[in-house]
Amino acid sequence: MLKFDYSIPTKIHFGKGRIQILARTIKQYGSRVLLTYGGGSIKKNGVYDKIVEILNNNDIPFFELGGIDPNPRLSSVKDGIKICKENNIDFVLAIGGGSVIDCSKIIAAGCYYENDPWDFFTGKARIKEALPIGTILTLAATGSEMNGNAVISNLETEEKLPTAGEVLKPKFSILDPSYTATVPVKQTAAGTVDIMSHAFEQYFSPTEGAFLQDRLAEAVIKTCIKYGPIAINNPEDYEARANLMWASSIALNGLLTYGKFTDWATHGIEHELSAIYDITHGIGLAILTPRWMEYVLDESTVDKFVEYGVNVWGIPMEENKFNTAKKAIEKTKEFFIQLGIPMTLQEVGINEERLEEMAEKATKFRPLGSFKRLKKDDVLQIFKASLK
């Protein structure tokens, strides 16, 4: 187990009806609010109206930035910063999933930075200060509600890049599973894959002896396997929505990472797809994950896949451990198919044309991954295996 520093200061208010604590909790941190949200689903399901009512009843002035896209744009970040600066905003309240929350984090940080906020992503600037942020989660997927990470897409440069900062960790997040009951099947499936992929990226690690962390990761993966299909078949199943929602936060709040090297190659590869083709992140991850697993499976990695197969899928250990490993990978693929996800790049409209360019960009700064290091040609092979 490696050295680590644990810091998860975000307070979580979990359960049906927890929105009641909103006004008094905001008042601990700010007085003038920027309300951020996405494409309008919160206006259909009543969440928006409820929040506006609470803010009005408690005399909390607020301004709005709606229409934040999945794969949130740098342009939305800039719009938000402008609103904040013009209106002396001192608190950002994000209502949505990871895209809205990520965008809100960079707005919060951008208020303390005079230049282009894209600098936070290219390494030109570091995030040291940010407005306090609160979130009201409406999609179980990215874990952004409980960490300091953000991923933003720059349409001009066709890049989708991550950044992080301790000050970006939300002060509080309200997790009401009933708010996710109206999430469509496709997004529920993609969110489930996203949670699982976060666990995979930390589970498949070259660090040995972080036993507890590996068992915690398996807990998250098993939760997705149990409740993903239930939430898809019965969207209003509270127990399923609650377990998926809490799993999304646990999967990426640091708990599975502490003490380990982590991989993140699959995410790095997927971000290229989302940056250019604007596909749903979780769908891209589902297509790539089994191909990544098949590609990195070798003598040095097989034991971890066996551990995964035995502990997560209950596959009996075979004499030839590669057989056990391959069955675990096959199970993973079958599960994604069961969730109804298109499992080839062709099905989501991506052909061979720009694969080489994306492989090049994915490995521009350094090789990807730590479980197995991937260079440009490795990434290209994984893309090609994912085509059909």
Add this chain to the structure above:
Amino acid sequence: MLKFDYSIPTKIHFGKGRIQILARTIKQYGSRVLLTYGGGSIKKNGVYDKIVEILNNNDIPFFELGGIDPNPRLSSVKDGIKICKENNIDFVLAIGGGSVIDCSKIIAAGCYYENDPWDFFTGKARIKEALPIGTILTLAATGSEMNGNAVISNLETEEKLPTAGEVLKPKFSILDPSYTATVPVKQTAAGTVDIMSHAFEQYFSPTEGAFLQDRLAEAVIKTCIKYGPIAINNPEDYEARANLMWASSIALNGLLTYGKFTDWATHGIEHELSAIYDITHGIGLAILTPRWMEYVLDESTVDKFVEYGVNVWGIPMEENKFNTAKKAIEKTKEFFIQLGIPMTLQEVGINEERLEEMAEKATKFRPLGSFKRLKKDDVLQIFKASLK
């Protein structure tokens, strides 16, 4: 899954050599330190000298309260409060295991309370304010390094009672697994049982559908089963010490409790033993736990024991589920025996004499437990089954 509020603000600095961050971390919170510790093992293994050197080199004035006992006494709490008040202490640094940390927490709270700090335990007063606390952990067991709980023994009243407060959560804890390499076999075994027992108290719950939390609890239990024996056979095994140490914190920082009713009957019963006979808490838990399991096993609880047996011990599911459940309990008992723990009350010097009195006291305020509610006679039966 029930509603919950998650708040784990303690920062953890984990790994070999992390003591390096001590001085600058203390300075974030205070300037005059009360150093608390136990029976002197830290003076033998060099930890004390190292800390004193760091404080001196960084011009941090400190005062000392040593000799804090296992099952820490109210009298030590009062001694500590006196030192703090006389010397304008503004930070408490606990070096030790749960006893030292628990004692330090009540010292920290007592500095803001004019009356008898025992009031915090009888319900006469609530803890609202406390000096900031930091801990340097030297025993993996209670989880006190990452929560707001404290248990204190009052020799005058022969009571051992718990209290808790958000302000008691340490600001930081330094977890260096190498500091536990010199923990004797008996304490290593008792600590391992204590961690497992904390997981059991939260796992065996009447709440259904907290699936993720149950898998997280299993992760902790499996970690103890794997590494307890390794740490006993090879005390300097860093991987074993690291996994046990982190498991101790995870087991009782709230993570396994959020969203569930929890039981805590076994702890309630054990505290009576420790209060009167001053036995090691983890030894008492080991003796009581299998007897508690056998006593509460019935038609309403059997499924949970089956889940435990299958998921934790890999016991095959039998047609008669009580057989599977009983095997799981037997496995638990065998494991404690493997750790070298005396498994009867007689062996630790406790006879029938005061069992009834202890059963009476354990249930004085209310029945114990939520998985199965226990009244005085139930507790007496468990005591009797534990005698030999």
